[in-house]
Amino acid sequence: xxxxEAASLYKRLESEDFRVLLGVELGMMSxxxxxxxxxxxxxxxxxxxxxxxxxxxxxxxLLKRRSKxxxxxxxxxLGYDCLAINALVKSGYLEALGKPxxxxxxxxxxxxxxxxxxxVAVKFMRLGRISFRSxxxxxxYVANRGHMSWLYQSRLAAEREFQALxxxxxAGVAVPRPIAQNRHVIVMExxxxxxxxxxxxxxxxxxxxxxxxxxLRKAYLKAHIVHSDLSEFNxxxxxxxxxxxxxxxxxxxxxxxxxxxxxxxxxxxxxxFFRRKFKVxxxxxxxxxxxxxxxxxxxx
Numbered sequence: 001x002x003x004x005e006a007a008s009l010y011k012r013l014e015s016e017d018f019r020v021l022l023g024v025e026l027g028m029m030s031x032x033x034x035x036x037x038x039x040x041x042x043x044x045x046x047x048x049x050x051x052x053x054x055x056x057x058x059x060x061x062l063l064k065r066r067s068k069x070x071x072x073x074x075x076x077x078l079g080y081d082c083l084a085i086n087a088l089v090k091s092g093y094l095e096a097l098g099k100p101x102x103x104x105x106x107x108x109x110x111x112x113x114x115x116x117x118x119x120v121a122v123k124f125m126r127l128g129r130i131s132f133r134s135x136x137x138x139x140x141y142v143a144n145r146g147h148m149s150w151l152y153q154s155r156l157a158a159e160r161e162f163q164a165l166x167x168x169x170x171a172g173v174a175v176p177r178p179i180a181q182n183r184h185v186i187v188m189e190x191x192x193x194x195x196x197x198x199x200x201x202x203x204x205x206x207x208x209x210x211x212x213x214x215x216l217r218k219a220y221l222k223a224h225i226v227h228s229d230l231s232e233f234n235x236x237x238x239x240x241x242x243x244x245x246x247x248x249x250x251x252x253x254x255x256x257x258x259x260x261x262x263x264x265x266x267x268x269x270x271x272x273f274f275r276r277k278f279k280v281x282x283x284x285x286x287x288x289x290x291x292x293x294x295x296x297x298x299x300x
Contacts, residue, residue: 003108003124006081007097009060010089013082019043020053021083024063024073028149033064033072080151081124084185088122093180093187097122101191106157107247114179114187121176121191123161125154125184125249154184157249162186164225164248171222174215174243191246192239196273197232203241205278206300211243212270213298217291219245220263224254230266232273264288 023043027034040050054073057063062079066072075083088094098111107125114120128150148156158181165178165188177189202208212235219225227234227248234247252259267287274280282300289295 002100003081003085003097003110003122004100006078006085009062009078010082010085012060013086016045016049016053017057018083018086019045020050020057021062021075021079023050024075024079025083028074028151031072031074032149033066033070033074035070035072039073074149075151077124077126077151080154080184084124084183087182088180088185088187091180091182094120094122109191111190112187119190120179121188123158123186123188125158125161125186127154127157151184158184158186160251161247161249164223164251167223168219168225168248171218173218173223173245174211175245175248191236191244193236193244195233196235196237196243199237200277202237202278205274205280208237208241208243209270209274209280209282210298210300212245213267213287213291215243215245216263216267217293220254220291221293226252226254226256226259226263227266228252228259228262231269232277235270260292263291267291 020039020043023039023041024034026042027038031038036047036050036054039054040047043050045053054063057079058065058073062076062082064074064076066074085094085097093114095113095117098113101109101111101121106127107123109121109123112120112122162178162181165175165186168175169177176191178186179189180187216227219227227245227250229247229250230245234245236244236246238244252262264284268284271282271284271287274282280300286295286298290298
């Protein structure tokens with residue numbers, strides 16, 4: 001299932017289809033599979049219309065269906081995509097979806113046209129591509145909430161990342177500018193460039209490492225945020241040689257228990273990469289002292 005499929009199907013949907021999809025979404029707050037009487041209630045449509053729309057949406061692969069112990073329906077990612085796309089189109093933040101910019105384990109990113117034809121990036125969270133146990137272990141915001149669907153976990157991840165991007169961008173950290181968020185989807189400044197991991201050589205590796213650490217310092221001291229999952233795979237080298245740091249849904253506030261350990265891990269990941277790939281050496285303690293504000297200079 002891809003957002004491209006959802007964008008194509010979205011054009012075929014009618015207002016009643018969206019009302020039924022929304023009815024299923026609302027019903028999933030209290031049901032794993034939503035019975036038809038609840039969908040009738042939430043969609044405010046007559047039962048015959050709901051029955052017709054459910055069969056149509058199931059054929060279009062926008063809903064999952066279960067017949068026992070009762071007939072019930074649940075959204076899948078395509079249906080959830082359509083609801084988010086519809087909301088973003090109606091609010092004017094999205095005009096057209098383009099080609100994929102990156103397909104990852106937990107998200108898909110596309111280029112798109114936003115307000116007034118402005119080029120933007122659209123990120124669809126896709127939690128569930130890795131194991132449930134791994135997700136629960138590494139994501140503090142779902143650790144104590146009991147059972148949650150992948151769709152709801154993806155929505156929480158998008159909400160968290162959007163909030164982080166707003167705070168980080170305000171603090172001057174090199175992140176894509178956040179524009180809008182709906183459900184599990186974020187609209188942000190277009191992302192041009194490639195992952196740091198893709199480069200076998202760069203013209204000024206020391207300057208790039210220095211820029212990464214300066215931005216981690218801003219994130220820590222000004223936005224009070226620790227990435228907590230940083231590696232060479234979520235640092236983007238832009239065409240102008242500067243960077244973006246992406247993928248912030250697992251961020252921690254600096255006063256969170258264990259945040260400093262995650263910061264140490266983040267910095268260690270980056271330093272090991274630069275040492276291995278570009279032969280740039282910097283002691284972890286020196287880098288950590290700089291990022292945490294204990295020293296004002298950074299000698300590489």
